[in-house]
Amino acid sequence: MDSGIVNGGASSDDILREIERLEAEKKEIENRILLLQAQLNNKTAPDACRKEDDTDRFPRPLVNSLRNGEVSGEGLSADMIYRYSRHLLLPDFGVEGQLKLLKSSILVVGAGGLGSPVALYLASCGVGCLGIVDDDMVELNNLHRQIIHAEAYVGKLKVKSAAAACRAINSSIKLVEHREALKAVNALDIVSKLLKLKRYDVVVDATDNLPSRYMINDCCVLLGKPLISGAALGLEGQLTVHHHNGGPCYRCLFPTPPPTAACQRCSDSGVLGVVPGVIGCLQALEAIKVATAVGEPLSGRMLLFDALSSRIRIVRHLVKMRGRSSHCVVCGENAAFTQQNFQNFDYECFTQSPMSDRSSPKLKLVPESARISSKEYKELVDKHEPHVLLDVRPAHHFKISAIPGSVNIPLSILEDKLPTIDLALREAGQVSGKHASLYVVCRRGNDSQRAVQYLNGNGFPLAKDLIGGLESWAQDVDRTFPIY
Amino acid sequence: MTLVIPLFRAREVTSMAEESEDTCAANKAGGVTKMQKTSDMEEREVGPWIEVKVLFFARARELTGLTDISLLMPPQSTARDCMSKLLNNFPKLEEIYNSMVLALNEEYVPESTVLRNRDELAIIPPISGG
Ligand SMILES: [Zn+2]
Numbered sequence: 001m002d003s004g005i006v007n008g009g010a011s012s013d014d015i016l017r018e019i020e021r022l023e024a025e026k027k028e029i030e031n032r033i034l035l036l037q038a039q040l041n042n043k044t045a046p047d048a049c050r051k052e053d054d055t056d057r058f059p060r061p062l063v064n065s066l067r068n069g070e071v072s073g074e075g076l077s078a079d080m081i082y083r084y085s086r087h088l089l090l091p092d093f094g095v096e097g098q099l100k101l102l103k104s105s106i107l108v109v110g111a112g113g114l115g116s117p118v119a120l121y122l123a124s125c126g127v128g129c130l131g132i133v134d135d136d137m138v139e140l141n142n143l144h145r146q147i148i149h150a151e152a153y154v155g156k157l158k159v160k161s162a163a164a165a166c167r168a169i170n171s172s173i174k175l176v177e178h179r180e181a182l183k184a185v186n187a188l189d190i191v192s193k194l195l196k197l198k199r200y201d202v203v204v205d206a207t208d209n210l211p212s213r214y215m216i217n218d219c220c221v222l223l224g225k226p227l228i229s230g231a232a233l234g235l236e237g238q239l240t241v242h243h244h245n246g247g248p249c250y251r252c253l254f255p256t257p258p259p260t261a262a263c264q265r266c267s268d269s270g271v272l273g274v275v276p277g278v279i280g281c282l283q284a285l286e287a288i289k290v291a292t293a294v295g296e297p298l299s300g301r302m303l304l305f306d307a308l309s310s311r312i313r314i315v316r317h318l319v320k321m322r323g324r325s326s327h328c329v330v331c332g333e334n335a336a337f338t339q340q341n342f343q344n345f346d347y348e349c350f351t352q353s354p355m356s357d358r359s360s361p362k363l364k365l366v367p368e369s370a371r372i373s374s375k376e377y378k379e380l381v382d383k384h385e386p387h388v389l390l391d392v393r394p395a396h397h398f399k400i401s402a403i404p405g406s407v408n409i410p411l412s413i414l415e416d417k418l419p420t421i422d423l424a425l426r427e428a429g430q431v432s433g434k435h436a437s438l439y440v441v442c443r444r445g446n447d448s449q450r451a452v453q454y455l456n457g458n459g460f461p462l463a464k465d466l467i468g469g470l471e472s473w474a475q476d477v478d479r480t481f482p483i484y
Numbered sequence: 485m486t487l488v489i490p491l492f493r494a495r496e497v498t499s500m501a502e503e504s505e506d507t508c509a510a511n512k513a514g515g516v517t518k519m520q521k522t523s524d525m526e527e528r529e530v531g532p533w534i535e536v537k538v539l540f541f542a543r544a545r546e547l548t549g550l551t552d553i554s555l556l557m558p559p560q561s562t563a564r565d566c567m568s569k570l571l572n573n574f575p576k577l578e579e580i581y582n583s584m585v586l587a588l589n590e591e592y593v594p595e596s597t598v599l600r601n602r603d604e605l606a607i608i609p610p611i612s613g614g
Contacts, residue, residue, distance in 0.1 A: 112614055207614055208612070209612055230614065233611045236545075237611070238608075256583045257583055258579070258580055258583035258609055262609060264543070264612075264613065266614070304541060314590065316590060317592050
């Protein structure tokens with residue numbers, strides 16, 4: 001097609017861009033309509049406990065005919081019976097299980113990779129009240145695993161996005177959006193003082209960091225709430241039900257937190273999208289079992305999921321004390337941990353790691369004289385100053401994206417590769433006849449400082465760190481540089 | 485990090501068993517090499533030594549570069565003995581030593597537990613991602 005005919009000389013690129021823009025707008029409007037429809041449904045549909053009077057909206061002959069009249073459909077409206085019929089047909093679950101579920105309140109902490117399937121399943125299966133806590137925004141790099149969020153919600157609050165998705169599936173349950181991060185200062189209130197009289201019966205830990213795990217555990221022990229704890233990283237997952245019917249808590253298992261280096265995040269180590277999905281589904285299942293007292297919850301046991309070998313192992317605690325540790329500082333025999341202690345406890349300090357990715361500190365390991373900003377580095381490149389740019393990220397990171405011409409020697413093998421650096425510097429110097437300088441870069445500017453520290457003391461006193469790493473390169477110099 | 489300890493094939497364990505207590509049969513993380521079948525193990529003479537299979541999870545897997553390893557231990561060895569041998573072979577495991585659970589044949593045990601031939605010892609550090 002001759003683009004000159006359309007729109008008075010606009011190029012096909014312009015037209016494509018315009019189409020893209022309009023499509024995005026269309027999607028946004030469609031999403032808003034969906035949201036409003038869901039809100040409307042919420043307003044017209046009576047809430048869960050009032051629904052029993054509402055039998056004439058979708059009259060069905062099924063009412064009261066289940067389980068030979070042994071348990072009547074009392075408390076379930078006709079449309080509820082229809083909606084949850086596959087649950088009601090389960091002999092081990094039945095009307096009783098569904099009624100318990102409809103009367104229960106469950107709090108999901110975190111609307112991320114684990115929280116997505118947890119919230120979706122709990123909403124669709126008819127938990128009476130579902131609370132979601134999160135203060136994070138949806139990012140594009142969340143979507144491969146955080147399946148509750150749609151593209152239209154990128155840049156918006158996760159808790160809003162999650163609640164909208166849940167509402168779209170089941171408008172008859174009560175949804176509570178807690179738009180804040182769960183912390184020691186607000187956790188007791190959020191967990192125990194939902195709607196005047198009601199409290200959450202079960203808490204699901206779907207967070208992504210160690211301090212939150214200890215904090216949520218301690219909160220649940222203090223308030224006597226069962227805790228469904230799941231975790232996933234890389235290709236592995238873990239799942240346990242804590243503090244249930246006198247069973248052990250998270251601290252019974254792990255009284256001492258691992259050092260910072262040992263607790264990694266998905267944003268550093270990566271995670272295969274389905275892995276938190278699998279664990280999250282199992283968390284939803286355990287939450288339903290605990291809320292309805294159906295079956296044998298995973299208390300005193302830990303499920304280990306290994307995606308690589310497709311293996312699930314279940315490790316049992318010692319039978320004694322149902323696996324609880326008598327020395328546990330929060331749930332043990334002589335534990336003296338009070339709500340006051342809890343609120344004053346510094347969980348980030350205890351675990352030596354931050355609750356939020358956003359607050360991860362920038363290290364300062366080398367003097368200013370051994371550092372250079374990404375803009376300064378760009379100027380040197382433009383002036384053709386002879387140099388070697390050493391990228392110390394792991395090889396699989398280097399493959400994702402790298403500054404052209406940089407040399408990859410991962411920090412872990414730097415020690416053995418000093419001759420290679422020496423050679424590269426000499427080659428770079430030979431071309432211009434001048435002495436070549438050495439710059440070091442990594443993803444965020446921490447490992448590069450560690451490398452410079454080592455290099456400065458081992459024959460490369462002039463090596464310099466590129467401040468802020470590739471993230472600052474992408475931000476301050478090359479906007480098109482792919483970040484991850 | 486590259487592994488510094490030598491990796492022996494499972495087959496080599498038999499011949500080296502009498503020579504060195506440091507002998508180990510290791511499977512690379514994600515690799516397909518598997519332990520010998522039970523029938524093979526019954527045929528060979530382990531002598532006074534007991535064979536313990538150690539499973540690594542999460543960070544332990546990363547630090548050792550292995551999913552599991554087979555250790556030959558003197559009889560009456562405890563889980564603690566097994567751990568010190570592992571720490572000897574993989575000093576980096578020190579990082580998680582204070583914050584992991586040990587499971588013997590899928591049950592949590594204290595380090596003082598005495599091991600028996602063909603026991604399976606799992607090293608489980610916590611995962612915190614999500
Ligand atoms: Zn405890």
